[in-house]
Amino acid sequence: MNTIEKENKMGVMPIGRLLFQMSLPMIISMLIQALYNIVDSMYVSQISENALTAVSLVFPIQNLMISIAAGTGVGINALLSKSLGEKEFGKANDVARHGVVLALASSVIFAVAMFFFANPFMAMQTANADPEIFNYGVQYMQICCTLCIGVFTQITMERLLTSTGKTFYTMISQSVGAVINIILDPILIFGYFGLPKMGVAGAAAATVLGQVIGAVLALIFNLKFNKEINISLLKFRPKRAIIGGIYKIGVPSIIMQCIGSVMTFGMNLILMEFSSTAAAVFGVYFKLNSIIFMPIFGLNNGMVPIVAYNYGARHKKRIKKTVQLSVLTACCLMLIGIFCFWLIPDKLLGIFNASADMIAIGVPALRTISLSFIFAGYCIIIGSVLQALGDAVYSMINSLARQMFVLLPAAYILARLFGLSAVWWAIPIAEIVSVTLTTIFYRKVYRRKVQPLPD
Template sequence: MAKVSSQELGNQPIGKLLIKQAVPASIGILVMSLNILVDTIFVGNWIGPTAIAAINVVLPVSFFIAALGMAIGIGGSSIISRALGSDNSVKALKTFGNQITLTILVTVTFVIFGLLYINDIVPAFGGKGTIFQPAKTYYRIVLYGVPILALCMMGNTVIRAEGKPKFAMYAMMFPSVGNLLLDVLFINVFEWGMAGAAWATTGSYILCFVFILWFFLSKNSELKINFKHLGLDKPIVKEIGALGFVTLTRQAIVSVTYLLMNNILFDLGGETSITAYAIVGRMLMFALFPVYGITQGFLPIAGFNYGAEKFDRVKKTIITAIKYAALLATLIFVFLMIFPEAITKLFTQDAEVLLETPPAMRWVFAATPIIAVQLIGSAYFQAVGKAIPALLLTLTRQGFFFIPLIFILPKYYGALGVWMAFPISDVLSTLVTAYFLHREVKLNLNTKVIE
């Protein structure tokens, strides 16, 4: 029964299949994003606006370490999807075992390093002045649970690679709801402040891990590994590393961006500007959930059919995914252009933050309708195992364009220049991705030979 499920990736109509994969992914991302959003609203109203800024300082560090698990997960899941597509279950099982071992070894090492240098890392990411102490409190507690989060993120991608999107959705929903309940208990009832917010987050990671562990031990998963699969296999580790490096680089760039943005905005506008960025950042994670869901749903379909050498289905998957994602992105754009003031008021009633955040939000989301091409285009190369193009396209938006722009534009436009950098980098990276995706389809997917 489980085997039939993964084979559906190569047989069902593309439109129906993409919806079947993307809707659960979107719902899972929505619930997770709502969790982050409501968590920020709780923190802002129950602790204060400085607490929002403190969490924003910690996020890039904890997310980067957790992204090690996601990188290993996505890199390995690309191998698993293609292995299942070519009916190579032995390689799929060995890959999954290697993913588990790598995730534990790498994330625990980084957490130890992060705790040892806590007093240097927190200020480096913008935790200065009144932000330092609450950021340090949150950072220490959340970091304890980050290896568990990394295992969850790795496992979630493997569940999707098996063609089980509903279970991947549940894995994201349960901890999100649990985090909100723990927020109410620890912050509002027990009055633990920042420590309460941190323990609620760590507790949610544990809930997620328990569910994912149950999935792989139950009959729902076709990947039944044993201890022999946990031993590292050099060729598989190398392939996981090459493909996972794309995701890791993407998250590393995000973390570097947070570091730079927090420091640049602190110099330009102090805690108020960092808080505005934190609110806009939450909306970036929340508002685009259906677009990210389409991207997540796209990955296993493209990878499976590429492994099965069904190139017409791969092309159709690309076109359909871009159409769906572009439509959703346009609807999101319209909503955010109309209601930024009302959205900001959900987080805080601070007058200075209410003044700065809405125009910033409009600038940040100004190019949203076109981002589908960039997201799907870079995801395609990763799905089919082409690590170098995937890496370069991943770097285009934030690495090649955004980071240079946030140094150049503020010299002429002040804080406004920081916000202007978002849509400009979106447009430039989309043009680059569109060129290489078109070239790939024309040269490789119109043939019957995989290079």
């Protein structure tokens, strides 16, 4: 059992400096991840627009995979940080070990299930489209999903580092994995240096190899530098209470993020009724918005353990200051995103070898969707605060309402009544609903859990 004589920095360091120190490495690594997403699609678009459309259609499944891994990681992160804040170091070790086992088990289950689901999944979306889109999509999906052990392990190991405040090492593992992916993309797609030209399959292989290398690095960092926890599985025994505690927080987050996959799938179905180019634009939007949203998620990853730790340590003022500073930072970052999407949308689309048709559809789409950014920044931060305080179910309800009960029905109705140009307004409409629900839920949780803490 580990012993820690001095207070963890999350309980004593000034909040501004702590949040900066915790989040900056995560923001940098997330920006590199966003760059990888863009470069990956940029190279795929050079194969053909059909290839870009196929990869866009596979995105909901990739998002589902990441949702399961990241949602479980949220549970691990919050429970582990809270245990450290309460000085329950034995429990923190148990949480870490269970997290490793759950990551391995999840990757096996997902790989088997998705290998057989690739064909019917693509068939549902491409019934009236070019058969080439179907073939490209199946290739890409089967490689990414059957070799998903890298992404599950990488996310879990990085969450363990984040839980103890070692976000610098998370930045290194994420960045190296992304850079490896960026380097391998053109080599494997176009067959440089004597290697076979793999096309879309090469893009998938580069993704998987980057994830595996990132996972190995994160594992090494945990074993060598993360002395506050012990992840050795030699004496591991599954404990129902630990698994339940992880998933009590993690399942709402998993469901919340999986809802995003369902929403994307539904939007693809609506957009494919107009054209495959419209679906490609939606896929490109997700790649572009990652440049804006990934730093917010990096800020989130630095903020959650701070809030969870100080809730466990009963430090009310530190929780309040962390939340206020995080929301302010997120909203400022989102304003930058709005300006970029309004001023240079054609230049952004040009990165993906956009045709004249894609430019015509994409420019108004990006401008309309970006109006939701300022609301989204606030909602992302507050939703994660709810998770850190152990009330992730509210975030799940909010996400379900926003994406399933507002966004998709609004997109369908707008498509039927006013055509493609109106579909994009469904996203700002849904985000306004989300702001309202998020504020109501946060006030309720704050009064119940934070307000009673001593000043």
